[in-house]
Amino acid sequence: GAVVSQHPSWVICKSGTSVKIECRSLDFQATTMFWYRQFPKQSLMLMATSNEGSKATYEQGVEKDKFLINHASLTLSTLTVTSAHPEDSSFYICSAGGYEQYFGPGTRLTVT
Amino acid sequence: DAKTTQPPSMDCAEGRAANLPCNHSTISGNEYVYWYRQIHSQGPQYIIHGLKNNETNEMASLIITEDRKSSTLILPHATLRDTAVYYCIVRVVGTNAGKSTFGDGTTLTVKP
Numbered sequence: 001g002a003v004v005s006q007h008p009s010w011v012i013c014k015s016g017t018s019v020k021i022e023c024r025s026l027d028f029q030a031t032t033m034f035w036y037r038q039f040p041k042q043s044l045m046l047m048a049t050s051n052e053g054s055k056a057t058y059e060q061g062v063e064k065d066k067f068l069i070n071h072a073s074l075t076l077s078t079l080t081v082t083s084a085h086p087e088d089s090s091f092y093i094c095s096a097g098g099y100e101q102y103f104g105p106g107t108r109l110t111v112t
Numbered sequence: 113d114a115k116t117t118q119p120p121s122m123d124c125a126e127g128r129a130a131n132l133p134c135n136h137s138t139i140s141g142n143e144y145v146y147w148y149r150q151i152h153s154q155g156p157q158y159i160i161h162g163l164k165n166n167e168t169n170e171m172a173s174l175i176i177t178e179d180r181k182s183s184t185l186i187l188p189h190a191t192l193r194d195t196a197v198y199y200c201i202v203r204v205v206g207t208n209a210g211k212s213t214f215g216d217g218t219t220l221t222v223k224p
Contacts, residue, residue, distance in 0.1 A: 006155075034210055043199070044156070044214040093155050101203075101210045103148070103155035 003027055004096050006104035014112055018082045021107045023050075023094030029074035030096035035067075038091040038106075050077040050094075084111040116200045118218045124194075126224050130187040134200030137181040143204050145176060147185045149196040150217070156199065159185065190222045 003026040013019045023033055031052045036044040048069055049057040056069035068080040077096075081088055093106045117135045124130040136145065144163050148156040160167055160174045162183075167174045173186040187194055199217040203210070 004155075032210060034212070036214075043216050044212075046211065046213065049211060091153070095156075095210060095212070097210060099144070099205060100158050100161065101146075101212060102158060106153070106155045108153070 004094065004102045004104040006092075006094060006107050008107060009105060010108040010110075012110045012112060013084055015085055016083055018080055019084060019109060021079045021081070021092055021094075021109070023077045023079070023096070023104055025075045025096045025102075028097070030077075031074060033071060033077040033094055033096040034101070035069065035077075035079050036093045036095070038093060044093060047079075050079075052077075081109065084109070086111045115213070116202060116215050118198070118200055118215060120216065121219045121221070123221050123223055124187075124190045126192060126222050127189055130190040130194065130220055130222070132185040132187075132198050132200075132218050132220065133182065134185070135182045136200070136202045139180050139202050140204070143202040145174065145180075145183050146201045146203055146212075147172070147174065148199045148201065149194075149220075150199065151196045159198075190220075192222050192224065194220065195222045196220060 005024045007022045033050040035047045037047050038044045046059050047062045050069045050071040052071045058064045071077040089111045091106050095101045095103045144161050146161040147159040150156045160172050162174045176183045197217040197219050201212050
């Protein structure tokens with residue numbers, strides 16, 4: 001099946017700093033990508049829909065100024081966690097595709 | 113998207129068939145049933161999807177009831193590597209295709 005990659009696979013940052021996570025579709029073009037967050041022992045929660053060439057659509061309760069999404073090309077979406085705090089520590093996962101949504105391997109963010 | 117309900121956990125003996133049920137009683141006519149699984153600390157892996165007919169691929173079979181209010185994922189010969197959290201999702205195909213609402217899933221444990 002189609003491949004979606006994420007970079008980095010894990011990152012540790014200090015409180016107050018920003019961190020960027022990349023999501024790439026490797027063998028197909030994606031006008032839409034989705035970002036999810038997963039806390040330990042919980043299910044995936046949709047954060048936002050990333051739209052190529054236009055603004056992202058955020059789910060209720062997700063701060064758009066804190067989680068900046070850029071979808072500048074048909075194969076790349078980035079999620080920037082700004083002014084990170086320890087409560088932002090989580091597993092961030094993106095997905096892309098059509099009928100068969102393919103998920104990336106996830107990025108483990110730890111904020112110290 | 114419609115809500116799904118799944119049993120929180122199931123056990124299965126290695127080599128036997130694993131049958132994972134899912135209820136989606138409020139499914140709409142334009143929603144497909146998708147199954148994914150997530151192995152610890154990885155992104156969800158696509159397994160299979162269907163609309164109303166039974167489907168089979170190299171990984172599993174999907175049985176959807178005639179009224180489409182429930183479905184069963186069948187892993188015909190479970191192996192230890194099939195131990196994972198299995199998610200049943202119903203999703204609209206079309207505009208904003210791919211936006212997924214995850215429930216709590218079923219933790220399948222395959223035992224030797």
